[in-house]
Amino acid sequence: MKFQNKKVLGLVAGSVVLALAATGCGKGSGDGGGAAGGGGGSKATITFLPKNLGNPYFDTSDKGGANAIKEFGGTYSQVGPQDASPDGQAQYIDTAAQKHTDAIVMSANDPKALCDSVKSAQDAGTKVVTFDSDTGPGCRDLFVNQATAEGIATVEVDMIADQIGDAGEIAILSSTPNATNQNAWIEIMKKDLATNHPKIKLDEVAYGTDDDQTSFDKTASLLQKHPNLKGIISPTTIGIAAAARYLSTSDKKGKVALTGLGTPNQMRKYVTDGTVTEFALWNPEDLGYLAAYAAKALVDGDITGKKGDTFKAGKLGEFKVGDDQTVLLGDPFKFNKSNIGQFNF
């Protein structure tokens, strides 16, 4: 008897599943199309999809995007997963496709895993712009690149040369020995130093393994090993913060220059107390701003993403699409005492 009861329940469950399938089928894809496309004052709906929510870096970039969208009168929204996982992001790309959003601006959590979702969104008429982290050409309409390797390497060398009077011994505090980005930058830095700054001598490349304590210890040992050291370049945000923390409490403060790539929130204290004069990174707010204008240009049909296309991005001026459907934001942004107060990321 007990099992007869269960059987009935099983039937109920089965019919619910069927009903779900049936309602899904019945409705069909009737209301497809309808994506806005007209030129002029754009009313594009643009969704920002950061790697994850609650990340100050993306809050800053998305703020830039929101400002840009407000300027041209479109509709801005921000969605994203809680953890930086590709499957979480895929759901939001799918949702954007279902809603026939005009464009998605996203920083990809995986170069390949999002490809299919992106393609089905494109099939549904949604333009896809990546920024910060790319998916690779063929998996988006446009990539807004924050900086090139040359740009990053050159700005760091220029800053240190500036701060130590273009002569003396320096060291580099990198992340891990096999970090692709850092190694590429260091190679360019070495060439740049050899050709343009012959009086600067690179003593050592140390590796702080992107660990706060290791970077801190490596800074100490660099200063001990090379008593004549005049400057340190740390092309990693964790390294530069740890090095600044060491320097700020040592007697070398103000005597050994420190520069590299850092974030304003981590470095504010050390810029204010004079440990660090100037460091660089791109401006995420500008990055989001440019990405929003790029998305608008795609939606309005002003550009298709092919090489040589140009579009106007509000206050940032005119931009040109380069190889691999990529737009470059420009040179890295330098943070110092005069501007660091304006940033919060």
Add this chain to the structure above:
Amino acid sequence: MSTTTTTAGRTRDYPSYSRPLWWRIAFTRESAVIALLVGVLLWAIYGVLYFGTQLTMTFLFLDIAPILLIALPMTAVIVTGEIDLSVASVVGLSSSVLGLLVHHGWSVPLAALVCLVVGLACGALNGFLIAYVGLPSLAVTIGTLALFRGIAVGLLGTTAVTTFPSRWTSLAKAQIGSTGVPVIVIPIVVLAIVFTLLLHFSGFGRGVYDIGLNREAAEFTGVRVARTKFTLFLLTAAVSAFAGIYFTLRFSSSRGDNATGLELQVIAAVLLGGVSIFGGRGGLHGVIAGVLLIGALSSALRLLGVTVNVINIIIGLLLVASVVSTSVLAWISETSARRKNRGRRPSDLPQHAPPGVRTKEKEA
């Protein structure tokens, strides 16, 4: 003996069967979840723009497929009063193994077979430690959660294998004809039928419930407790490995950290579906409705532009409410049964009466 049993079956005079059939069907946790699911679907189809489209259903099934698959064996595990927290790590390990083998030139079906074997090995380790060594499943599977995930990440390092034959990756996302129903629904339906038969219509399944209600009593009535538990952990890990193959092919991405945290989504759906965490009660129909409910609700809320944190809060509250409602429902039915029985003479209550006496009373 046989006559008394049938008589007792026909009259069903003991309190839990004192209600008519419709009452007992309508006032269960399972039907509450099913009703809620129907309610959410109706609201979403008519109230949420773009929800009632074929595309929504396709994505919904693609998204919940791994959860739905693993929830089937997980239900049986939780009904025995045990738990398996290592399922998401098995998904990750299976994903890593598939990627590694395909990267080294293996064909997808062969690599998938190895993944299933790896899954069975994981399940055998869990099952051995829990069923035969007698360790608590919570402790064992927390350990293997870390162990399997560690191996998965260790196998691939920080790299991801992203090139798979497109024949297989498109199969993972293919639809049955032009219905919009993804192909993955076929194995889900097959496994759902298999697990329904196993859990609700077989001696093995009755053993599973017996273990959850009273382990010692089950042992004394001849249920092979250790073997049943071992089998269930094998099944859970094997289905998780299959979910890992699907996950990998769907995203064409094999990473050691794939599906991190999926175990909690699976367990949440199982509990929402009315399965008691203490074991002994619950049904697959409720669990399937629970998975669909979470999937449909988050899909509808995403379409409304609700942010992920709020979605998690809503689903969390739903889960807490559903767990609390079990106690409340139990309390209500208990008090109402007591009230109903209050007017009767004690001899009317059949539990204590010897079978022979009861038969006579009914005839009189």
